[in-house]
Amino acid sequence: MPRLHRLTTLVYSNFGTCQKYWNYSLFIVLLISFSCENKQGELPAADVDNGGLIIPGGFEALVVIDSAGPTRHITVNDNGDIYAKLRFSRDKKGGTIGLRDLNGDGKADSLVRFGDYESVGGSSVGVTIHNGYLYTSTVTQVLRNKLSPGELVPSSRTEVILTDTHPNVARNWHTTKPAAFDGKGNMYIPFGSPSDAGQDIEIYGPTGTPEGKGLDPSPEREMNAGVWKFDANKEGQVQTDGIKFATGLRSIVGMTWSPLDDQLYAIVNGIDNFHTLYPKLYSSWQAAVLPSETLVKITEESDFGWPYAYYDHLQGKNILSPGYGGDGIIVDRATAFDDPVIGFPGHWAPMDLLFYQGSQFPERYKQGVFVAFHGSTDRSPYPQAGFIVCFVPLTDGVAGEWEVFADGFAGVDTVENTGDALYRPMGLAEGPDGSLYISDSNKGKIWRVMYKGNKKEFGEKQLDEMNQLTANKTYIKTPVEGLDNLDKGSMLEGGILYNTYCATCHQRNGEGDNNRFPPLAQSERVNGEVEPLVTAILNGIQGEITVRGKTFNGYMPPHANILDDLAVASITTYIRSRWGNKASAITPSEVTKIRAKVVK
Numbered sequence: 001m002p003r004l005h006r007l008t009t010l011v012y013s014n015f016g017t018c019q020k021y022w023n024y025s026l027f028i029v030l031l032i033s034f035s036c037e038n039k040q041g042e043l044p045a046a047d048v049d050n051g052g053l054i055i056p057g058g059f060e061a062l063v064v065i066d067s068a069g070p071t072r073h074i075t076v077n078d079n080g081d082i083y084a085k086l087r088f089s090r091d092k093k094g095g096t097i098g099l100r101d102l103n104g105d106g107k108a109d110s111l112v113r114f115g116d117y118e119s120v121g122g123s124s125v126g127v128t129i130h131n132g133y134l135y136t137s138t139v140t141q142v143l144r145n146k147l148s149p150g151e152l153v154p155s156s157r158t159e160v161i162l163t164d165t166h167p168n169v170a171r172n173w174h175t176t177k178p179a180a181f182d183g184k185g186n187m188y189i190p191f192g193s194p195s196d197a198g199q200d201i202e203i204y205g206p207t208g209t210p211e212g213k214g215l216d217p218s219p220e221r222e223m224n225a226g227v228w229k230f231d232a233n234k235e236g237q238v239q240t241d242g243i244k245f246a247t248g249l250r251s252i253v254g255m256t257w258s259p260l261d262d263q264l265y266a267i268v269n270g271i272d273n274f275h276t277l278y279p280k281l282y283s284s285w286q287a288a289v290l291p292s293e294t295l296v297k298i299t300e301e302s303d304f305g306w307p308y309a310y311y312d313h314l315q316g317k318n319i320l321s322p323g324y325g326g327d328g329i330i331v332d333r334a335t336a337f338d339d340p341v342i343g344f345p346g347h348w349a350p351m352d353l354l355f356y357q358g359s360q361f362p363e364r365y366k367q368g369v370f371v372a373f374h375g376s377t378d379r380s381p382y383p384q385a386g387f388i389v390c391f392v393p394l395t396d397g398v399a400g401e402w403e404v405f406a407d408g409f410a411g412v413d414t415v416e417n418t419g420d421a422l423y424r425p426m427g428l429a430e431g432p433d434g435s436l437y438i439s440d441s442n443k444g445k446i447w448r449v450m451y452k453g454n455k456k457e458f459g460e461k462q463l464d465e466m467n468q469l470t471a472n473k474t475y476i477k478t479p480v481e482g483l484d485n486l487d488k489g490s491m492l493e494g495g496i497l498y499n500t501y502c503a504t505c506h507q508r509n510g511e512g513d514n515n516r517f518p519p520l521a522q523s524e525r526v527n528g529e530v531e532p533l534v535t536a537i538l539n540g541i542q543g544e545i546t547v548r549g550k551t552f553n554g555y556m557p558p559h560a561n562i563l564d565d566l567a568v569a570s571i572t573t574y575i576r577s578r579w580g581n582k583a584s585a586i587t588p589s590e591v592t593k594i595r596a597k598v599v600k
Contacts, residue, residue: 043360043433043450044106051447054407054469057462058362058453061406064437065108068097068444072125073178073254073352073427075134076437081152082108082446083134084427084439085127087515096127096136098152099446106448114153117143125253125351125427126178130232135187137177140164142189162189162230162237166223174251178352180264182257187232188245188264188298190252193224197271197323198307214307214323221247225306227255227264227298248304248337249296254352260367261397264298267350267371268340271310271321272378276501276562278322284500285481286328288382289314292343293350295371295392295399305337313343341392342399345478347376348386351441352427358434361451362458368393370405372425372438375475377418377513378504381486383474384415389425389438403463404470406438406449414474416486417507419514442514494574497567501559502575510579516554518547521579530572530586535598537568560599565591 046060053061064082071084082099094115099108117138126137133144134154142162145154162177169175174192181187198214218225226249228242245264255266275287282290291310296302309318309326318334320326326334344350354370368391375386387410393400411422427439436449451458470476474484486499486508499508502520506512510521520526525547526533540558544551559568565588572591576583 043435043452044104044448046450046452050408052408052411053447053449054466055405055449056458056466058458059449059451061447061449062106064101064106064446064448065099065111066443066445068099068108068111068446070441071097071426071439071444071446072441073127074429074437074439074446075128076429076431077129077147078432079149080432082429082437083127083129084444084446085124085136086113087124087441095124095138096134097444100152108446110152112153115143116158117141125176128179130179130181135161135179137179139175139177140169142177142179142187159235161187161232161235162239162242164191165238168194174269176251176253178253178255180255180257180266181232182262182264185232187230188227188255188257189230189242190227190249190255190266191224191239192251193220193306195220195307196273197277197321199323214321216308216324218307220307225249227252227266245300246298246302246304248302248306248308249298250306254350254372255298256353256355258297258355258369259357260355260394261297265341265353265355265369266296266298267353268294268296268304269349270294270346271307272347272504273557274322276504276557281322281327283481284381284485285479288346288379289478290328290346291319292340292346293348293373294340294344295342295350295353295369296338296340297397302338303336304340305334309334309337311340311343313345316343341394341397342402344371344373344390344402345385347379349374349376351425354428354430354436356430356434356436358430360434361436362455364393364458365391367395368400370428370436371402372428374424374426374441375410375415375418375421377507377517380503380508381499382479382484383486384418384421385475385479387415387421387424387475388470389428404466404476406447407470407473407476409440410475417503417509417511419507419509419511494570497563497571498574501563502571505554505556510575512547512552516552517556518545518550518552518554520575520581522581523547526575527581527583530584530590531594531598533576534568534572534586534591534594537563537571538595538599560595565589565595568595 047062050061051063070087074084076082084097086095094113096115098112100110102109124138128135135144144159146156147154177189198218226247227245229245230242251269252266258265270291270293274282275284292313294311308324312319318337320330320332320334350371351374352372356365372389373386376384388404389406390402391405392402409423409425415421423440424442426441429437438447505517506520512519538560541556544553568591569586569588573585
């Protein structure tokens, strides 16, 4: 048997170049798929350092795989096989990864890339198992394959269940399609909105209409900003084949059906750019902590208010959005919209949620929901925040205070730039034995969290200890206005303006976020001709660009109506002389000439 282990691992690890061995390796896996699992009731040994995680007493963790590639969501089959959705798939090798533990030590011995589809954009999420099918989502489609016992890679035909036919779907960075199922043959899919806060992006770009005003009524609520219900088993569907189930939801990355009350739940990413768009209404501190990211219970015809309203967890209520006449205090029409189950701090970027159903963990974890926070990119000049997995207790649908369940992903105490975080929690999945799996999107690291303590003795002591270990970390606690501002008033004008308007995306170290926003450090675009750089600052950028050999597909908002010529010149000069850049300075008069040519 050990020889079979080694042979299968070799074949799988070289799958991209050794496809001729595919049938043979699949045959071997079929023979040994169940013979190498750990004995019933036994959990594998944890890593000595719990894989770097900080978790409550009685819990232990191990690293299943250290680097599977930039992954998004994950799911685990009944035999322990793990499936992970890759962020990108443009090389024809497949956008899904299958992982198998061959010797029962909890570590993945075999990794195979598969999936006869090409995924565009970096927002691809969604991989789950439902009724014996592996459902996989890309930016544009929901696919499924029938799983057969023993198979790691499904040999069945790929069925296209849903296709997003929006003409600009690949440009919509809120387009993710996590699938949820109600057990009655229905599938639920969110359709995110392309704008930040309901502005006309086709005319004015992502920052919207002049002075940040939103369109009223918002046309995006017609075919975006909501959840649609479909037949989970019917091929060839498009959005108009579904039924609009709920609205007012800007960007959903994680969604699932709750076993607690038989209802649909989702985590929602809130509006960005409050201080940038509305500097007279919102301070940089308010923009760092607001608006809330929310956990919502979605019932038919519910409306959570986007883009007309947002939730403020500090005030505990819906507030009228500034693009529709709000000032951070006015409620007005916001009272008409549904409240979330709970509001989390702003920009933490919730990516996935999981209702625990196993028997391995203490009983309290079956009465609530786990949420994975990817971590912020736009809290500057305050520390970036999130980068944890939390647990929200629920009693009869009412949320208690959220608590940190897993920490240690960031690897540093103060995350000044998003790229400083070593790992970013992304996906959650439950194994057949009740273990909790957590994935990271930076390198594709996957952890397995297990409980080996006395379940009857687990309680306030362990929770208090966990709180003492995590509460004061800058990426978890609410920053103190002014005191926790990383600028401290010491930056020159160009640096101050950069950290106010640019660092939210490109980061304070100029390295971008390694995902949507490109680096400025040693960038050929920054060090090249001045006019294209200034044009980009004035008019923004949409669509794919290549910087330092890597393709990015984020949005850069226009700043022509926000920054004057002196401000643009200061920012340009600053970034052309920082982080190893050694390009010449630029004067306000040069910006004036460029503005006259390129700004309509």
